[in-house]
Amino acid sequence: MTTPPNPTLGIDFTRITLRDALDLALYVEEEARDRYEEFADQLAMHHTPEAAEFFRKMSRVEEKHRAHLQARRRSLFGDTPPAVGRTMIFDVEAPEYDEARTFMTVRQALEVALRCEVKAYSFFVSALKVVRDPQIRTLFEELCRDEVQHQELVLAELKRAAPDAPGNPDDYSDAPAPQ
Amino acid sequence: MEHDERGSATATLTPKDFNSGLKPIWCPGCGDYGVLQGIYRALTSIGRPPHEIAFVSGIGCSSRIPGYTTAYGFNSVHGRALPIAQGVKLANPELLVLVAGGDGDGFSIGGGHVAHAVRRNVDITYIVMDNQVYGLTKGQLSPTSPRGLKTITSPFGSLEQPVNPLLYLLAYGAGFVAQSTPADMPGMTKLIEEAIRYPGFSFLNIQSPCVTFGEEEQQMRAHKTNMKSLESLGHDPSDLNRALELAHGYGTELHTGVFYRNPNPPPTYDALVRIRQDEMRKGARPRSQVLDAYLQK
Numbered sequence: 110m111t112t113p114p115n116p117t118l119g120i121d122f123t124r125i126t127l128r129d130a131l132d133l134a135l136y137v138e139e140e141a142r143d144r145y146e147e148f149a150d151q152l153a154m155h156h157t158p159e160a161a162e163f164f165r166k167m168s169r170v171e172e173k174h175r176a177h178l179q180a181r182r183r184s185l186f187g188d189t190p191p192a193v194g195r196t197m198i199f200d201v202e203a204p205e206y207d208e209a210r211t212f213m214t215v216r217q218a219l220e221v222a223l224r225c226e227v228k229a230y231s232f233f234v235s236a237l238k239v240v241r242d243p244q245i246r247t248l249f250e251e252l253c254r255d256e257v258q259h260q261e262l263v264l265a266e267l268k269r270a271a272p273d274a275p276g277n278p279d280d281y282s283d284a285p286a287p288q
Numbered sequence: 289m290e291h292d293e294r295g296s297a298t299a300t301l302t303p304k305d306f307n308s309g310l311k312p313i314w315c316p317g318c319g320d321y322g323v324l325q326g327i328y329r330a331l332t333s334i335g336r337p338p339h340e341i342a343f344v345s346g347i348g349c350s351s352r353i354p355g356y357t358t359a360y361g362f363n364s365v366h367g368r369a370l371p372i373a374q375g376v377k378l379a380n381p382e383l384l385v386l387v388a389g390g391d392g393d394g395f396s397i398g399g400g401h402v403a404h405a406v407r408r409n410v411d412i413t414y415i416v417m418d419n420q421v422y423g424l425t426k427g428q429l430s431p432t433s434p435r436g437l438k439t440i441t442s443p444f445g446s447l448e449q450p451v452n453p454l455l456y457l458l459a460y461g462a463g464f465v466a467q468s469t470p471a472d473m474p475g476m477t478k479l480i481e482e483a484i485r486y487p488g489f490s491f492l493n494i495q496s497p498c499v500t501f502g503e504e505e506q507q508m509r510a511h512k513t514n515m516k517s518l519e520s521l522g523h524d525p526s527d528l529n530r531a532l533e534l535a536h537g538y539g540t541e542l543h544t545g546v547f548y549r550n551p552n553p554p555p556t557y558d559a560l561v562r563i564r565q566d567e568m569r570k571g572a573r574p575r576s577q578v579l580d581a582y583l584q585k
Contacts, residue, residue: 118474151316195302196329199473206325206470207499207508209316 116235118199123239125193130245131182132191134252136198137229138175142168144203155211160218167222171202174255202229202256216270223263230256303328306338308358319496319508320350320417322470327357327386327415330480334384341384344373346393349424350417350496353388367398370405373412374557381558384484385411391418395451396431406460406489411556413483413490416453419498420506427501434539437503454535454547457491458528463550464490465531467543471511475544482546488553495542511542518545525549 120133145168152161208221233249233256240246306328314320331341341359345351347366354361360383364372373387394402394416405414421439422428428441431451438445457465464486468476476494483490497507504510523530523545531548555563573580 147321148316150311151314151321154311154313155316157316190300194300194332196332196477199477205473205508206319206321207317207497210499211316213316 116231117239118197118201120197120236122236122245123241125242125245127242127244127248128182128186128189128191129193130240130242130248131178131185132193133198134248135175135178135182136193136195137201137232138171138178139195140198140200141202141204141225141229142171142175144200145171148204148209151209152211152213157212159215160213163215163218163222200228201232202226214273216267216273219263219267219270223260223267226256226260226263230260301332301335301337303332306331306357306359308356310355312352312356314349314352315500317499317508318349319419319470319494319498320353322473322476322508323350323415323417323494323496324353324356326470326473326477326480327353329477330484331357331359333477333481334484336384340382341386342373342376342380343386343388344369344376345387346389346398347424348390348393348422349419349498350388350390351393359386367393367396367401369393370398370401370412370414373414374405374408374410377410377412377558378561381411381562385413386484387412387414389416390423390430391416391420391432391451391453392422392430395453395456399431399451402456403460406457406462406491408557409463409488409554411488411558413480413486413492415480415483415492415494417494417496418453419496419502420450421498421501423498423501427498432539434503439501450539452535452538453491453493454538455532457493458532458535458548462491462548463488463553464546465493465535465548466491466546467493467495467538469495469508469511469515469542469544471508472515472517472544475517479544479546482549486549486553488550488556515542515544518543518547523547526551 145164149161149164149168152164202225204221204225210217230253233253237246237249240249312321312324338358343354343357343359344362344364345354346364346369351363354363362372369387369389373385376383377385418432420430420432420434422430427439429437429439429446429448432453433439433446434450435448436445454465454467464483466479466483468479470476479492483492495511497511499507518534523534525546525548528548534543535547537543
C-alpha cells in the first residue's frame with residue numbers, strides 16, 4: 110500500500126475564514142515565486158541560461174499575482190496578522206525540486222510550468238469540494254479560472270517554442286570521472 | 289523578525305528567517321533542496337530564533353547545509369560532526385543542536401562515532417541525507433550503496449552488503465529513529481520537527497536522491513510511487529521489536545515515519561552533567577578558598 114496523496118495538504122477548509130483563504134492563496138503565489146527564483150539561480154549556476162531566464166520570468170509572473178492578492182487582502186483586512194502560516198503550504202503551485210535538471214530546455218521548463226498550473230488548479234478544485242463559505246467559494250472559483258487561463262497561456266507558449274533537439278540532455282551532464 | 293531585549297524572538301518566525309541567502313550549489317533536482325526547505329519550515333514551527341540554534345556538519349554535498357541557514361554553523365571535518373556537535377551541546381546546553389551529513393560521512397568515515405553519540409544520549413538531532421553514493425567526489429560506492437551497484441569504483445557491481453542505518457541506530461539504543469524522503473515534503477517536515485522535539489538523541493534518515501549519480505529507482509519519482517507510511521501500516525512507534533522488523537526492509541522498502549520513539553525517554557547526558565555539576569558545586573569550597581587545600585600540604 111503506497112501513501113495516498115493529500116490534495117489539500119490536510120488543511121481543514123471547512124473551518125477557515127475568508128482572511129485565511131486569502132492568506133493561503135498569497136502563500137501559494139509566494140512559494141511559487143520563490144521556487145521559480147531558486148530554479149533560475151540553480152540553472153544559471155549550472156550553465157542552463159535559457160531555462161533560467163524562463164524561470165526568472167515565471168517568478169515575476171507569480172509575484173504579480175501575489176501583489177494583486179496582497180492588495181485585495183489589505184483592502185479587506187488591513188494589516189491584521191495572518192492566522193495561518195506559510196508552513197501549511199507545500200508545492201501547491203511551486204514546482205517540486207526534482208523538476209529542475211541541468212541542461213533542461215525551454216520547452217521542458219514550459220512543461221514544468223504547465224504541470225504547476227494544473228496542480229494549482231487541482232488544489233483549489235479539491236478545496237472547493239469542502240468549502241461552504243460563499244465568499245471563499247467565490248474566491249477559489251476565481252482562482253481556478255485564473256489557473257485555467259495561465260495553463261492556456263503556457264500552452265500557447267509551448268506551441269511557439271522550438272522543438273527539442275534529438276538526444277537526451279542528461280547525456281551532456283557531467284559524467285563520472287576518476288578522482 | 290523582532291527581538292526583545294534578551295534577543296528572543298517576539299514575532300512569528302518565517303522560513304525566510306532561517307535562510308542565509310547563500311545560494312546552494314547542489315545539482316538541479318537534488319533531493320537536498322527539499323531537505324533544506326523542510327529544515328527551514330521545521331525550525332519555523334519550533335519557533336526558536338536562529339541565534340539559539342547550532343548546526344554542525346561533516347563533509348559532503350549535504351554537509352553544506354549549515355551555510356545555507358542563519359543558525360550558527362560549523363562545516364567541520366569528514367565524519368566528525370557528531371563529536372563536535374556533542375561538544376557544542378555540552379558547552380552550551382541552551383543551544384538547539386542539529387547535525388547533518390551524508391551516509392558516507394555518518395556510516396563509513398564517521399561510523400564509529402554514531403554508537404557513542406547514541407549511548408551518551410546527548411540531546412542533539414542527527415539528520416542523515418542518505419543517497420547511497422559519494423556524490424561530491426563523483427559517484428563512488430558509499431556504505432549504503434546496494435549490492436551490485438555499478439559505480440566508478442565498482443565497475444562490475446558492488447560485492448558488499450550495505451549498512452542498514454535504521455537497524456544500526458535501533459540496535460545502538462537510539463530513542464528516536466525515523467525515516468523520510470523529500471518526495472513527501474509535509475511528512476518529512478513534520479518528522480524533522482518531531483526529531484528536534486524529542487528529548488534526547490534523535491535520528492532521521494532521509495533518503496535524498498542523488499540526481500547525477502543515483503540509480504533511477506532511487507529518484508524522487510520512484511519514491512513517490514514506492515513510499516509507504518508506517519502510520520498507514522498501523523505501526524506503533526513505541527513497539528521496538530516491530531520497529532526492528534520493519535527496519536529490515538531498508539533497501540527494498542521505503543518506509544516513512546517514526547520507527548521508534550522511546551515512550552519513557554531517559555535523562556540526557558547534558559541533563560546528567562548539569563545535575564553532577566550542581567552536586568559537585570554544593571560540596572565545593574568557596575572560590576576564595578580554592579587554593580587552601582594545596583597550601584595546607
